[in-house]
Amino acid sequence: MSASDETLAKKIETALTGRIVSGRLQPGARLRQDRIAEEFGASHVPVREAFRRLEARGLAFSEPHKGVRVTSFDVAELREVAEMRASLEALALRHAAPHVTATLLREAERATERAEKARDVGEWEEANRAFHRMLLEPCGMPRLLAAIDDLHLASARFLFAAWRSDWEARTDHDHRAILAALRRGQVDAACDVLARHVGWMGRRGGARQSVEIEVAEKLLD
Amino acid sequence: MSASDETLAKKIETALTGRIVSGRLQPGARLRQDRIAEEFGASHVPVREAFRRLEARGLAFSEPHKGVRVTSFDVAELREVAEMRASLEALALRHAAPHVTATLLREAERATERAEKARDVGEWEEANRAFHRMLLEPCGMPRLLAAIDDLHLASARFLFAAWRSDWEARTDHDHRAILAALRRGQVDAACDVLARHVGWMGRRGGARQSVEIEVAEKLLD
DNA sequence: ATGCGCTCATGGATCATAGATAGTCCGGCG
DNA sequence: CGCCGGACTATCTATGATCCATGAGCGCAT
Numbered sequence: 322m323s324a325s326d327e328t329l330a331k332k333i334e335t336a337l338t339g340r341i342v343s344g345r346l347q348p349g350a351r352l353r354q355d356r357i358a359e360e361f362g363a364s365h366v367p368v369r370e371a372f373r374r375l376e377a378r379g380l381a382f383s384e385p386h387k388g389v390r391v392t393s394f395d396v397a398e399l400r401e402v403a404e405m406r407a408s409l410e411a412l413a414l415r416h417a418a419p420h421v422t423a424t425l426l427r428e429a430e431r432a433t434e435r436a437e438k439a440r441d442v443g444e445w446e447e448a449n450r451a452f453h454r455m456l457l458e459p460c461g462m463p464r465l466l467a468a469i470d471d472l473h474l475a476s477a478r479f480l481f482a483a484w485r486s487d488w489e490a491r492t493d494h495d496h497r498a499i500l501a502a503l504r505r506g507q508v509d510a511a512c513d514v515l516a517r518h519v520g521w522m523g524r525r526g527g528a529r530q531s532v533e534i535e536v537a538e539k540l541l542d
Numbered sequence: 543m544s545a546s547d548e549t550l551a552k553k554i555e556t557a558l559t560g561r562i563v564s565g566r567l568q569p570g571a572r573l574r575q576d577r578i579a580e581e582f583g584a585s586h587v588p589v590r591e592a593f594r595r596l597e598a599r600g601l602a603f604s605e606p607h608k609g610v611r612v613t614s615f616d617v618a619e620l621r622e623v624a625e626m627r628a629s630l631e632a633l634a635l636r637h638a639a640p641h642v643t644a645t646l647l648r649e650a651e652r653a654t655e656r657a658e659k660a661r662d663v664g665e666w667e668e669a670n671r672a673f674h675r676m677l678l679e680p681c682g683m684p685r686l687l688a689a690i691d692d693l694h695l696a697s698a699r700f701l702f703a704a705w706r707s708d709w710e711a712r713t714d715h716d717h718r719a720i721l722a723a724l725r726r727g728q729v730d731a732a733c734d735v736l737a738r739h740v741g742w743m744g745r746r747g748g749a750r751q752s753v754e755i756e757v758a759e760k761l762l763d
Numbered sequence: 764a765t766g767c768g769c770t771c772a773t774g775g776a777t778c779a780t781a782g783a784t785a786g787t788c789c790g791g792c793g
Numbered sequence: 794c795g796c797c798g799g800a801c802t803a804t805c806t807a808t809g810a811t812c813c814a815t816g817a818g819c820g821c822a823t
Contacts, residue, residue, distance in 0.1 A: 328606050328809095331606075354774095355772075363809075364811070366587060370591060370594050373551075373598070374594050374597075385548040385773090386773060387817070387818095388773070401684075404633060404683075405630065405685070408629040462625075464600060464626070465626055475685075549774070549775095550775070576806080584775075584776085585775060585776045588774080590807090604807095606807090606808090607808075608782090
């Protein structure tokens with residue numbers, strides 16, 4: 322899918338998002354348009370377009386005539402993102418629940434297992450996001466889903482910044498609880514667990530990450 | 543503030559957002575880059591950058607090599623926006639409440655009065671948005687506030703599309719109820735009223751608008 | 764310390780290319 | 794003989810490259 326996104330600007334955009342989210346481009350890092358243009362064998366025009374999209378998604382910010390930098394994040398923003406996710410994902414699940422099929426629940430189950438068997442953060446993040454996406458998709462609210470996707474991206478940045486190498490997968494009781502509640506048709510309960518699950522991540526992650534975030538925050542040319 | 547936003551792209555962006563939100567650019571209308579460039583005495587480069595930002599904010603969408611169009615909206619999206627606003631504004635208010643001062647409440651009161659005395663939709667929308675913005679600002683969550691702003695923009699589009707000329711201001715009991723609850727420190731109650739207030743707008747507006755939305759949806763040029 | 768000038772990156776204009784659309788012409792078929 | 798379908802071409806528009814100017818940052822000299 323990302324092989325030929327048709328337009329150069331999109332290709333550059335996805336490449337850069339990948340680097341920012343994965344942490345290869347650290348917070349505060351400066352994005353120099355002609356450096357990047359040169360790297361992609363392009364001119365600065367599509368690069369600038371990519372910048373504008375990164376900006377809108379909150380991954381970068383630009384100061385006029387001063388250039389573009391990767392946005393830095395602090396613990397406050399992690400909490401912010403977590404709480405927004407809690408609100409919006411609960412809303413989405415409430416609307417999605419009536420349309421969730423048994424097949425979908427089984428697939429979600431598999432995603433959870435995949436997450437538990439993950440060997441590194443990357444795999445876990447992928448599986449975890451798939452789980453959430455899968456359950457919420459049937460709500461049929463594209464704008465809401467897009468907003469949630471952006472928040473997941475931000476979450477992923479924290480994730481990768483905090484656990485770079487050391488990592489152990491643990492069984493995710495919350496995910497199973499959500500699935501169980503949905504099977505019984507207890508929509509409110511499922512939403513509650515989901516909201517708490519996501520919000521908790523915000524509070525829990527804070528302590529763990531604060532140290533390494535600081536490390537990550539030193540500006541990198 | 544919009545007088546000299548420094549960069550051309552930003553100026554074009556704000557101009558276009560204004561036109562789209564106000565309805566001067568109707569849903570489905572095609573945005574031709576060199577037409578617009580010519581109009582602003584610019585080249586297509588900053589115009590394209592403005593497009594990307596509009597796109598990210600959900601005001602326009604682009605198909606590769608086919609151009610950019612103003613997004614069309616239907617009743618479903620109105621409900622979606624309303625529910626997202628309900629969730630997020632409640633969240634914001636919950637965090638803002640502890641930092642809301644008496645002075646701020648008085649200013650909010652004045653905004654409500656201004657809305658009630660509004661002579662046209664434009665004035666009302668401005669005052670109404672000011673009221674909401676004002677109360678939520680102290681939450682100190684920039685990402686959340688930005689998201690809410692975008693949703694307000696979308697709401698405003700519906701507003702202007704539905705009530706183009708005929709309009710009568712009515713006293714806003716919900717606003718006063720929110721202020722009263724906040725004065726008494728009943729945060730939960732305030733959030734409830736706010737959520738219901740915004741969500742109700744979604745359901746109520748639907749019937750009223752469906753007719754004229756269709757009118758607005760005929761593609762222009 | 765402060766002001767001047769040098770350098771470099773950003774923002775923008777102009778010029779080239781490629782993709783899409785529409786109009787037309789030709790051939791086949793009724 | 795006329796009508797329809799499909800392919801080809803021509804034009805128009807979006808995308809991208811190259812080129813230019815203005816503003817920012819920095820060092821040097823006073």
